[in-house]
Amino acid sequence: MDLSRKKFAVLDLTHGGIPIAKKLAAAGNKVIGIDVYGTVDPGLLLELEEKHGIRCSKTPLPASGFDLLVAPVHLDSAYPMLEEARAEEIRVLSHHEIVGKILKDDSRLSGIKTVEVTGVKAKTSTSSLLADMLSRRFEVALHTSRGLEYWKGGISSLISSGLSITPGSVLVAVEKVFDAGLRPDFFIFEISIGGTGTAAFGVLTTLSPDYRIANNTALASEAKLQLVRNAKPGSTLLINAGAENALKAAKKSQAKVLTFKDPFNAKLFETADQVADFALETGYNITAPAVPSGLLTSSGLSASSVSPQLSEVPASQTSSGSVLHFMQKGAEIFSASLLPGYNISAYMTAFIAASAAALELKVEREAVVTVLEEFRGLSGRMQEREINGIALIDNSNSGMDILSAEKALEYALLKKKDEKKGSIILVLGEEASQVCEGLPPRSVQGFVEKFGTKCRQIILVGERMKTIATANISYADSLPEGLSKASKLAGGDDIILSSVKCFR
Incomplete structure (x- = not known):
């Protein structure tokens, strides 16, 4: 597809539309940027026009005035320009598709x-x-x-x-x-x-x-x-x-x-009708009494032919001594012994x-x-470390969702039981609602109602979380502030669990 001498409307300058618009303009196209959410700084919009020749609009324009529209897959299909494009049979490319075409020409x-x-x-x-x-x-x-x-x-x-x-x-x-x-x-x-x-x-x-x-x-x-x-x-x-x-x-x-x-x-x-090309089995290198065959490991895989059952091993040790057996078409091609310090x-x-x-x-x-x-785990992805001498389970990252928060709490509760720890102080929420569509307050409300009593204190992060209230909740504006509050509340035997949706 020739990406020159065409008139493009690039929708959504907030979520990656700006570099797309710049590339299309540099290739000799006439480009109009549509600030769908009205969130782009006016100074940046002015710069796009003066430096790159990209005129911008905060309101929808007639789709019939363009050869092609470029829109992200997450944009509401009822957005006026998209509705008109469908009615007029004007081609709409996703951000993914247009980036692919630009890369092919590089x-x-x-x-x-x-x-x-x-x-x-x-x-x-x-x-x-x-x-x-x-x-x-x-x-x-x-x-x-x-x-x-x-x-x-x-x-x-x-x-x-x-x-x-x-x-x-x-x-x-x-x-x-x-x-x-x-x-x-x-x-x-x-x-x-x-x-x-x-x-x-x-x-x-x-x-x-x-x-x-x-x-x-x-x-x-x-x-x-x-x-x-x-x-x-x-x-x-x-x-x-x-x-x-x-x-x-x-x-x-x-x-x-x-x-x-x-x-x-x-x-x-x-239930699938095929055999996977690759699979993992997990084991544990310790001397322990035999367990009945067919029992499941904590990852859901049978370990009876490899080692004692992982779920019988203390949660604090589910990384120390764990072994991965890598299978290709049912045959083991290598194994690897893992380090402690994170939840495998x-x-x-x-x-x-x-x-x-x-x-x-x-x-x-x-x-x-x-x-x-x-491997020792990635920061913010179920990595175990300390903050001011207090155990921290770090589960704060851009992909964190309420299901991830539940799994992290489950792991923290097992760690508390097996290591005879004190209480759990949970830092939960979002630093920005735009991070992968944020962490819905309604989901957090449900989480708090279901699991709130399992934590001594819950520190909710983010403006949208301030509508949630129970006896053991306080608030913070950011992840660093939430962790600071948690470390001041925690005793030496407590666990701080950090589950905040954020860019890191």
Whole structure:
């Protein structure tokens, strides 16, 4: 598709539309930016017009005045310009699609392989583990919600922070890498709600738990299938075997399709009509009495043929001494012993997806094992550390949702019981409601009503949480303020659990 001498309307400048508009304008198109939510600073809008020739509007314009509309998949389908475009049969491209077309025209990317990772859960941890694994043989530029990093020889350096994982931010990440004088062998992009269609390798981590987007008119899972439907011929797709809709869509793809068995969706997978290419089994290296066969580990997998049952092991030890057995088509091809200091159950999807992708991308098994055995968890993703000498379970990140908060509390309660800890002080909420659609106050209200008595104190973060009130609740404006309050309230034997939706 020729991306020049056309008239584009780029909708939603808040969520990645600005870099898309700039690229289209630089390619010789007439571009109008539509500030759908009216949230962009007027000074920035003026700069777009004066410096880039991009006129902007805070109100809808007639769609008939444009050759193409560009809109994010999460925009309400009832937005006037989209309604008119459907009625007038004016083509609408998603942000993902237009970014893919822009990337295909970028000659600087010739010879560089790209990996795109999308899904509901485990995107950041899968991308980060894969970058480490690939870096043992290649140079890797990694863009995730944690920032833009450059990996070489198992060591990362930060290029930039503060970018979102909208498709438009991929364009910014590419520019920043090349501006830094770097030329990686791989780009890895964590992308929200889909793929651009340019990846040599695409990873779909999960499609559940599903949620509604576009003002409740569409499902996120359907939008994420762009990764599959837009996959270029000859590329490879690694798909969670529990994502049935993705597997159905993949049957029409000209990409090579591989599957992995997600430990968190083991029961769901049992109904599938195929055997997964990759799977994990977990064990524990201790001397313990035998347990009956068929019992389940804490990750939902049978461990009777490998080791004593994980659920019989104290929660405080579920990482120390744990062993992963990596299976390919039912045969073990390697095992890895894990370090303590984080909750391994929170990383099982990432372990299997990253390892499978790395092996397919020609990383030696020894390097994969090394990364798994050196891994200590990612900040904000069920990592255990201390704050002012008090135990902290850090579960604050951009992908945190109420289900993640429940799992984190369950883990904290097990840790409290097994290590004879005192009470739990929970920091819960959001730093910005725009982070992946925020943490709905109604969900937090339900959480507090159901689990509030299990915590000595709950510190709710964010303006929207101030409508929630019970006996043991206080409030904070930010995650640092919430942690500060928690550390002042906590005693030496207490546990602080941090579950705040935020950019980190």
